[in-house]
Amino acid sequence: MRILLRAVSPLAFLGLWHVLTANDVVFLLRFDRFPGPAEVLAEFARQLATPVYYQDLAQSLVRILTGFALAAVLGGLLGALVARSRRAGDLVLPLVELARPIPAIALVPIAILLFPANEQGIVFITFAAAFFPIMVSTRHAVRALPTAWEEAVRTLGGGRVRVLRSVLLPGILPGVFGGLSVGMGVAWICLISAEMISGQFGVGYRTWSAYTVVDYPGVIVGIITIGLLGFLTSATVEVLGRRATRWLPAEARR
Amino acid sequence: MTGLSFRLEDITLRYGARAVLRDLTLDVAAGEILAVAGPSGCGKSTLLRALAGLLTVGEGRILADGVPVRGTSADRALMFQDDALLPWRTARRNVALPLAIRGVPRAQRAARADAWLARVGLAGLEGRLPRDLSGGQRQRVQLARTLAGRPRAVLMDEPFGALDAQTRAEMQRLLAEVWSASTTVVLVTHDVDEALLLGDRVAVLGGGGLADLVEVPRPRTNVDAPLRARVLAALGAPTLETT
Structure with missing residues (x-):
C-alpha cells in the first residue's frame, strides 16, 4: 500500500x-x-551504449573523489588541530574565517590562473567546496566531546596517542559525518559548475555542451546522470556514517 | 603492590579565579578509605581532580608516596559520577581499555574484562553498549573498568550520586566487597551516611578548608549517632545538600 x-x-x-x-x-x-520522457529515454539508452558516457562518468567521479578525499583529510586534520590548540587556532582561523564565505565556484578564475592543468583547477574547486563544511564540523565535534571521556582515559594511564585513538577519533565521528554529507553535496554543485565552465570531459561538461549544440534530450540525460551520481555518493557517505556511529542512542540516529 | 599514600601540603586550589580551598594540609594513609564530604562548591571535586593530576596545584604541593604529583597516572584512577564510559565500546571493551593501556596481550583482555564484569555482577551483559545499560549497571561497568587498571589509588567523584537509593546501597555493598587493602580510596560524597559507612575517616570540607576530620571506629557495623551529628555539625546544616 x-x-x-x-x-x-x-x-x-x-x-x-x-x-x-x-x-x-x-x-x-x-x-x-x-524533449518528452520518451525522447529522453531513447537518448539515455543510446548514450549508455557509447564509451563516451562512461568516460565522462569516470572522469567526474575521479575528480569528485580526489577533491573530496583531500578535503576530508585536510579539513579533518585542521579542524581537529584548531579545536585542540588555541595557538593553532589563533594562527589559522582568521584566514579560514575570511575565506569561508567565498563560494568555491567564485574561485574558478583563480583556479584557471593558478593551475597549469585544467584538471587540477577543477579538483581544487571541488576540494575548496567540501573543505569548509568538513573542517568546521570537525572542529565543533572535537569541542563538543565530553571532557569526562578523555579524563577517564588519562587517569587510566592513557597518553596522548591513546586519547587520540580511543577517544577523539571515534568520538567525533557523528559530527564529522554530518560535515562529510554536507561537503559531498556542495562538492557536486561546484564540480558540475566548474566542469560546465572549464571542463573538457565530465558529466557537467557533457550536459552543457549538449545544450550548446541544441541536443536537449542530451541535456536531460546529463541532468539525470548528475542526480544519480549525487545520490550514489551521498548514500555511500550516509551508509558509512551510520556504520561508524551505530553506538549512538536511538533518538540521536535518524 | 600496596595502596598509594598522599600528602597534601598547604595546598590552595582555585576554580577559575576563586580559591575554593586554602592552605589545606592532609595525609591519606596507604590503603585507607578517606571519605570527603562537604556542600556543593566546597572544592571536593576540585581536590579530587588535583589528586588525579588533572589540574595543577597553584600553591603548596601534593605528594603521592613522597613524589610530587605531576599529570595523570594509571596509579591514580578517577571514577566519575556518570557518563564516563566510552559509548561506542561495549561493557567488555570499556573494561578492556585499561588492560590495553597496561599492555595486557590482546588475547587475554576479553577474558579478564569478563571476569571483572562478573565480579561487579554483570555476567551476561558483557556485549551491551552503555546506552543499553541502566544507570546502576553503567556505574558497575565504570567500577570494573577503574579497578581493572589495578590503580594504587581510586579517586571517586560522587560515584553513586546519580543512582536511586536501592541501587546506591547495592553499589556501596559492592564497593566494600571488591575493595582490597592494596588500594587507597578517596571517595567524594555529599551523603553523610555513605561517608560514615565506607570511610575509615571522613574529611569534612567547608569554609575554604578542612572543617573536621572524623575517625570512624571499626568494626563499623554500628555507626554512632554522635559521629553522624558531629559530621553534620561540621557540614553546617543550612548548607547541607538534599539528594
Whole structure:
C-alpha cells in the first residue's frame, strides 16, 4: 500500500511531463522545444551504449573523489588541530574565517590562473567546496566531546596517542559525518559548475555542451546522470556514517 | 603492590579565579578509605581532580608516596559520577581499555574484562553498549573498568550520586566487597551516611578548608549517632545538600 502511495508523485510528474511536451504547451512556460520522457529515454539508452558516457562518468567521479578525499583529510586534520590548540587556532582561523564565505565556484578564475592543468583547477574547486563544511564540523565535534571521556582515559594511564585513538577519533565521528554529507553535496554543485565552465570531459561538461549544440534530450540525460551520481555518493557517505556511529542512542540516529 | 599514600601540603586550589580551598594540609594513609564530604562548591571535586593530576596545584604541593604529583597516572584512577564510559565500546571493551593501556596481550583482555564484569555482577551483559545499560549497571561497568587498571589509588567523584537509593546501597555493598587493602580510596560524597559507612575517616570540607576530620571506629557495623551529628555539625546544616 505504502509503495503505491510513494509511486504517486514520480508517476504524476512523468505523466505531466509527457502531456505538456507531447502537446507542445506554451502557457507561462514553453514546452514546445522541450524533449518528452520518451525522447529522453531513447537518448539515455543510446548514450549508455557509447564509451563516451562512461568516460565522462569516470572522469567526474575521479575528480569528485580526489577533491573530496583531500578535503576530508585536510579539513579533518585542521579542524581537529584548531579545536585542540588555541595557538593553532589563533594562527589559522582568521584566514579560514575570511575565506569561508567565498563560494568555491567564485574561485574558478583563480583556479584557471593558478593551475597549469585544467584538471587540477577543477579538483581544487571541488576540494575548496567540501573543505569548509568538513573542517568546521570537525572542529565543533572535537569541542563538543565530553571532557569526562578523555579524563577517564588519562587517569587510566592513557597518553596522548591513546586519547587520540580511543577517544577523539571515534568520538567525533557523528559530527564529522554530518560535515562529510554536507561537503559531498556542495562538492557536486561546484564540480558540475566548474566542469560546465572549464571542463573538457565530465558529466557537467557533457550536459552543457549538449545544450550548446541544441541536443536537449542530451541535456536531460546529463541532468539525470548528475542526480544519480549525487545520490550514489551521498548514500555511500550516509551508509558509512551510520556504520561508524551505530553506538549512538536511538533518538540521536535518524 | 600496596595502596598509594598522599600528602597534601598547604595546598590552595582555585576554580577559575576563586580559591575554593586554602592552605589545606592532609595525609591519606596507604590503603585507607578517606571519605570527603562537604556542600556543593566546597572544592571536593576540585581536590579530587588535583589528586588525579588533572589540574595543577597553584600553591603548596601534593605528594603521592613522597613524589610530587605531576599529570595523570594509571596509579591514580578517577571514577566519575556518570557518563564516563566510552559509548561506542561495549561493557567488555570499556573494561578492556585499561588492560590495553597496561599492555595486557590482546588475547587475554576479553577474558579478564569478563571476569571483572562478573565480579561487579554483570555476567551476561558483557556485549551491551552503555546506552543499553541502566544507570546502576553503567556505574558497575565504570567500577570494573577503574579497578581493572589495578590503580594504587581510586579517586571517586560522587560515584553513586546519580543512582536511586536501592541501587546506591547495592553499589556501596559492592564497593566494600571488591575493595582490597592494596588500594587507597578517596571517595567524594555529599551523603553523610555513605561517608560514615565506607570511610575509615571522613574529611569534612567547608569554609575554604578542612572543617573536621572524623575517625570512624571499626568494626563499623554500628555507626554512632554522635559521629553522624558531629559530621553534620561540621557540614553546617543550612548548607547541607538534599539528594
